[in-house]
Amino acid sequence: MSLVRAVVAVAVGVVISAPVSAQPANSGVIVLKDVRLIDGTGMPPLVHATIVIQDGRIAAIDTGSNPKTPLHAQVYEYSGKTVIPGLINAHGHLGLVSGTENSATAFTHDNVVRELKQYEGYGVTDMLSLGGNRDLVFDLRREQQAGMLGGADIFTAGRGIGAPGGAPPLPLGPDQIDRPTTVDEARADVRSMAAQKVDIIKIWVDDLHGKVPKMKPEVYRAIIDEAHKQHLRVAAHVYALADAKSLVSDGVDVLAHSVRDQFVDEELIAEMKRNRTWYIPTFTVDDSFFIYARHPEWMDTPFFEAAAGPQLAAMLKSASYVAKVNGDPSTAQHEKDFENGQENLKLLFDAGVHIGFGTDSGAMPSRIPGFAEHRELELMVRAGLTPMQAIVCATGKNAELLQAEDRGTLVVGKRADLLVLDGNPLDGITNVHELVSIVHDGQVIRPMASTATPR
Ligand SMILES: [Zn+2]
Incomplete structure (x- = not known):
């Protein structure tokens, strides 16, 4: 309607003061009434909370009987539903x-946007793409910040260094x-990524059981030193x-996998x-x-099949795939x-x-955006964390990790x-699947996708 008005105004040559563009979709006020609120800080849940959302922010939380x-x-x-923060990967x-398949030509606008929407559709509102990005990622980040892309918010390490x-x-x-x-090349790579405004520097330190050369300590020491000079942190595969001990004593900021x-x-x-x-x-x-x-x-x-898609789901269920995994000597490893x-x-926590x-x-392919994050929560609980502790790692703590403290x-x-x-994830972490x-x-x-009862 406002577009029509603007066109008419131009046609007759008059100036109108009314805004010609639609209000951003998030400018309305949304109220979520009478929920159990798990706020991501680790505090016990609030019950019968009413959340007021305005301009994309939490404007008020009311636990009174007459909000x-x-x-x-x-x-x-x-009433009866639970609210948790969006998951951060x-x-x-x-x-x-x-x-x-993995493919060196998969980093396209459409494919990346599809992945970002899939993350978001499974409740992952932010993701850090930790290396292997084409420079296109910076254009996508800019488009997204201008509100033109949607999907999970992009954080990125750019290319990464191996x-x-x-x-x-x-x-x-x-x-x-x-x-x-060389050490000098490594420092130059860090400066180039700093100029691109990456969120973090990614390095790989692993010889894959002796099969490939590993990054030398003098190279990662130079990368860590240069990154810190550029006010950037370093996450290491x-x-x-x-290797973990050496990296930690050399000042690496994040170990990005388990020891x-x-x-x-x-x-x-x-x-x-x-x-x-x-x-x-x-x-x-x-x-x-091995799990599939x-x-x-x-x-x-x-809930699984919608994330995997029919092709990948069929592949992972096929007899030939099962035989391949069971016959692979590295499966036991x-x-x-x-x-x-x-x-x-459990020891570190x-x-x-x-x-x-x-x-x-x-x-x-087998690490499926959106689904994987739900599986990971389950596996953190299997390791001995409570559902509350796993949720806090994936929300409040991860925002600290990303230094994104607005979320x-x-x-x-x-x-x-x-x-x-629908369900309370403190009663069972897979209740996070019950997305309403x-x-x-x-x-x-x-x-x-959701396991919530349709309403
Ligand atoms: Zn990775």
């Missing part, structure tokens, strides 16, 4: 997978990763305890606490190598790595190390990024 509802608000009666990847001939073992174009051969070759020890724990190093378990990495071959019941649910990782999360949340979703918790003034759930509605940046988003 005030602003005029013209869109009111949702949500601090280790994912965009544009590396096409269908059932050793020549080394990890990650993925088909990546030369414009998707830097592989410096890591596998082995010895899996052995159990963590007092020395690593003390050093991580001293340096305030973050730890992101990413159980999905190991789980995704066991055909758990959830593989036949729409992945199972052992997974269990070591589970043990290590109990010791008070800062624990984030990530999945490595999008790095390979992650549902308190007055923060962004209205939240999930409305998603609010992202104040806009109501329809879940892509």
